[in-house]
Amino acid sequence: MNERVRTACPYDCPDTCPLIVSPLPGGLLGIEANPDFTLGSNFICQKGARLDSIRRDPSRLKEPLMKDGVAWRPVSWDEAWSLWAERTMEATERWGPLSVFLSRGSGSLYFSKELIPRVFSAMGGYTTTKGSLCGAAGGAGLERAFGHRPVLLPGTVAENSRGLVLWGRNAAETNVHLLPIIDRIRDRGGRVVSVEVRETPTTRISERTWRVRPEGDGPLALLLCLSLLERGLASGQWRERVLNATAFEEMLLSLDRAEMERRAGLEANDIEVFADWFADSRPVCICPGYGVQRYLSGSDTFHYLAALSALLGGLEEKGGSVLFGKDEMALFPSGFLSRPSLARKIPVSGWYSTP
Ligand code: SF4
Structure with a gap:
């Protein structure tokens, strides 16, 4: 190169940071952010900056391996592709296209990865997984609540949100592109708090942290909804903007508060203070992390976070909503990159269901 x-x-x-890769002496590569495409943060994380050392690592896999008895042996790409084509055609002809299982990873997000199922579509169909162990449960909860995945661009949060809740999202350590957004919110007089199960570097950049029990996020979100409603702190318009408002209120009133507080690991006063913070910090962006939805009722937890956002005016105020990520597909027209062929989907986790 x-x-x-x-x-x-x-x-x-x-x-999915855009990069400029430049040749350096000694066969090394310089990796830096492409300033033409970054969304306001002209830097890449430590992991991205070390991409060249990973490329040069002697243990890096550079060729296909085939299992030969108990050991793996290197094969050429030609041999690997021929074997794949031969076995796939054999299975398709003998048992039909659904006998072919497509399992794929998620690197090189987003659209280049979407081309892979199209290869299998062209062969008549395939069996694959539904959901993922990554962010699918949270996405499903948001879709159920909003009817679609909300799209909240970083610039909208930076310029409009007055409050940001890092809810199980360890931004200081694992989501460094949020840091300039946090700075911008604070420059405008906004406030940033967090919800965490343990102390993290994000605790130190938060004005206040509410320490929740593992799996206590859903109960906490519901208790906050209840507190906002009972004390008249909810948006005046939320009822007109949602379906089943009365049923939602009745459900909240039927909760066993002591049990919910026990599950959240917080006392009534903690929840009241947090609800006050929400009401004083609108529009609030709730930014949940991936761990928050990795419980049996993870999709429900995200549904409750969406309900909390709706009570706070998130459906009518710019900068107030839920920022999760993995919602970029929502920017494209429906049907974009559709998959017309036969596909059987097997759920990979129980995170969609209520226990
Ligand atoms: S933030 Fe993500 S996309 Fe950007 S360099 Fe780091 S790992 Fe890569």
Whole structure:
């Protein structure tokens, strides 16, 4: 490689940073953010900056391996592709296209990955997984609540949100592109707090942290909804903007508060103070992390966070909503990259259901 190349970070990371890769002496590569495409944060994380050392690591896999008895042996790409084509055609002809199972990873997000199922579509169909162990449960909860995945662009949060809740999202350590947004919110007089199960570097950049029990996020969200409603702190318009408002209120009133507080690991006064913070910080962006939805009722937890956002005016105020990520597909027209062929989907987790 002897010239600068524009490319993107191949990691399974929603930021999908655009990169400039330049040749350096000794066969090394310089990796830096492409300033033409970043969403306001002209830097890449430590992991991205070390991409070249990973490329040069002697243990890096550079060729296909085939299991030969108990050991793996390297094979050429030609041999690997021929074997794949032969076995896939054999299975398709003998048992039909659903006998072919497609299992794929998530690096090189987003659209290049979407081309892979199209290869299998062209062969008549395939069996694959539904959902993921990553962010699908949270996405499903938001879709159930909003009817679609909400799209909240970083610039909208930076310029409009007055409050940001890092809810199980360890931004200081694992989501560094949120840090300039946090700075901008604070420059405008806004406030940033967190909900965490343990102390993290994000605790130190939060004005206040509410320490929740593992799996206590859903109960906490519901108790906050109840507190806002009972003390008249909810948006005046929320009832007109949602369906089943009365049923939702009745459900909240039927909760066993002591049990919910026990599950959240917080006392009534903690919840009241948090509800006051929400009411004083509108519009509030609730930014949940991936761990928050990795419980049996993870999709329900995200549904409750969406309800909390609706009570806070998130459906009518710019900068107030739920910012999760993995929602970029929502920016494209429905049917974009649709998959017309036969596909059987097997759920990979129980995180969608209520226990
Ligand atoms: S934040 Fe880091 S890992 Fe994520 S896309 Fe950017 S460089 Fe890659």
